[in-house]
Amino acid sequence: MNTTDRTPADLLRSALAADPGRPLVTFYDDATGERVELSVATFANWVAKTANLLQGDLAAEPGDRLALLLPAHWQTAVWLLACSSAGVIADVGGDPAEADLVVSGPDALDAARACRGERVALALRPLGGRFPQPPEGFTDYAVEVPGQGDRFTPFAPVDPAAPALIVAGAELSGAQVAARAAADAPGLGLTGPGCRLLSTRGYDTWDGLSAGLYAPLAADGSVVLCRHPEQLAGDTLDKRIGTERVTATAR
Template sequence: MLLHDLLARRASSDGSGPFLTCYVGGSSGGLPARTELSARSFANWVAKTSNLLVDEAGLVPGDRVELRLAADHPGHWMTLIWTMAAWQAGLTVTDDAGDVIVAGPSPTGTPGVPAYACSLHPLGLGLKDLPDGWTDFSGTALAQPDDWFGEGPDSPAATAWEVGDDARTFAELTAVEPSPARVLVVDPQDAWTAVRACLAAPLLGGGSSVVAAAVDETALAAIAADEKVDA
């Protein structure tokens, strides 16, 4: 089974259980913002985003998603939602030119393809007053259907990931050590590290992940205790 198939199975069999919890450090010593997504809620966001990519942006299997968001926010839940949504729709995630562009809350440039800006708000609130050519992700995605009935990749051998010098097929995404544990992932340094620890390993092994970004040591210790992480 490919990763999006495993997500669908997880959402069906253990939908209310924790899957992805994200903490982002507060400004000026404030408390970290927390976002928790069960397998079912994560899958729901993924379905809506896949529908956005296909029905609004007009992408088809084999097209490319330029995920700029992953460069600066590799472990953010919105980055991981977009990654899985692209794969569910049979698309390639890339850091190079794509058929759609996904950026953070302060996008620059005038895109020549459909382009979406992500607020990174812990509750998924949307953005206003975006530059010409950019669309708010949250508001657009929330208007999409809750279920996904579209096509997946044309073949397990199709390219799913093409970031830097790292290229992987859909089948190769599952060549990761499964994790049955609840794992704490601190400041993932690159997109593949985040994808491996927060998507592939827990989907393959039945585990879950807690991502902490820009969180100080005191808060990190409290997070580890409160979330009952195993490692």
């Protein structure tokens, strides 16, 4: 983390400048067998495309609240950083009826329909695949995001002191997210470039978001994010720790 990094989007920009080819997010879904690895450059490209979708097609403005109804997933991490890039407040698990727009996974579509603004649906299929049949009343993220621009510039500079994240009822500014992530890193065993944290925590708490995204990003490290680890047999997770060259765990 550089002294000029005041928001999560700043952290990503610094990581991209320092070493775009290193891994940033490795995702496992142990219910489907999916494994996806995203370098800093690839992750940043997804973030830029998503931020362009958010600011352009969805007409989101700084200060708008986005109800994020997604599990711990690599695409959720993308949306969190896209919101930070555009100045949109990511309300994790927030009430869609009180939000300006909603982003939902396949299991939360009924709840998401309470949002009166733009609605985006993610199929959460391997390789970011689209829905076989698009859900009525929703934009299919996988259909719309590929055509978005690879570079993102916000219409207005993002204020680090403005609200950026709501999780478990607590509201944090972008500056607070970046600072707390950096402060959490040593306690999570993230000690510098090359550190690699395996997390099985959900994204519904600050501890889960910090371990599963923000702290590794602040520490110039990477995260191995595991969804449905309860599906694994025996010592499979321990073997993964060795295979993925994990240096710390958060379970």
